[in-house]
Amino acid sequence: MSQDREFEIVREFEVDATPEQVWEAVTDGTGGYLWPMDPPEPRIGGAAAFGSTVTAWDPPHHLTIRSEDVGMPVQSVNQLEHVIEPRDGGRRAWVRYVHSGILTDDWDNQYDGANKHTDFYMHTLREYLTHFAPRPVAFATFDGPEASQAPDAFAAVGRALGLADGAAAGERVRVHGPEGRLVDAVLDFRNPYFIGLRTDEALIRFFGRNHWGAPVGISVHDFAPDADAKADELAWQGWLNGVFSRP
The missing domain is CATH 3.30.530 (Alpha-D-Glucose-1,6-Bisphosphate; Chain A, domain 4)
Structure with a gap:
């Protein structure tokens, strides 16, 4: 029997990039730091990757995409939120990343994997912004x-x-x-x-x-x-x- 349980994974960090550069990295879908995917349509209600929907769109400060039909046997709801603010007069950016949703099975294992992967993905985002963006990939x-x-x-x-x-x-x-x-x-x-x-x-x-x-x-x-x-x-x-x- 599945046991639906909510989860939330939160990370906050600063990076040597402008808010505009961070926004481009998390919306361009090229695979520069994560993997290639369809970029979100630039509006609330727009389509986003893997059948999700844009629920917040305020470039370059706030992006949320959400799916309530994930199509995975262990997850029914998935939401990714980025909040981006300028630092040092806009030369740097502060980022708050929140991954949340509902896991329906194998909760401890699935949460542990997602939580640990988040550290690596966010680190890779910083490496990409610092050393490679916006080079084609x-x-x-x-x-x-x-x-x-x-x-x-x-x-x-x-x-x-x-x-x-x-x-x-x-x-x-x-x-x-x-x-x-x-x-x-x-x-x-x-x-x-x-x-x-x-x-x-x-x-x-x-x-x-x-x-x-x-x-x-x-x-x-x-x-x-x-x-x-x-x-x-x-x-x-x-x-x-x-x-x-x-x-």
Whole structure:
């Protein structure tokens, strides 16, 4: 029997970007920091991604989109709200992000996953705004094989990259990428659930979704002038599959 329960996840942060730049990032739908999606129609009542509806539209200060028919077996209502205010004379922005709704099953696991993912997504938004916006992006995302659902799967990803156990966010690292090539990057995020790498041309994100019963995933946001999303996918998918085919 399902047990409908409301949830609310709130984050507040400042970023070195104008409110207009933040607004563009959260409404353009390009996949610069999240994933490609239909941009919201610029009006209250307008259509937004995944069948949702715009319920607040006040650029560049307030955006809310809501869906009451999510189409997911564990969730019936989903709402995303961004409140954006200027700081330092408009040179910086303060952002309040609220993800709320109703979960209908597996509440603790679903909430824990959404809560922890929020920290990584909001960090990636700040990285995108600080280092790459508004450059065009080629986006790729994919999951590992069934073996990547094992409890220790994400630790195997860190080892395959060659990250030392003590390597912490902010350090410059050289990791082992596809086809044995070395990749120079900043380790911009690291905890037991996620790893973020920032190169001069890309944000490469590793998701330890095995902690919530799903395969490990990777997303590549490539801002190089000659970026090729399909090539990125083939290269990193091969790398990820290889991690879990080793003896």
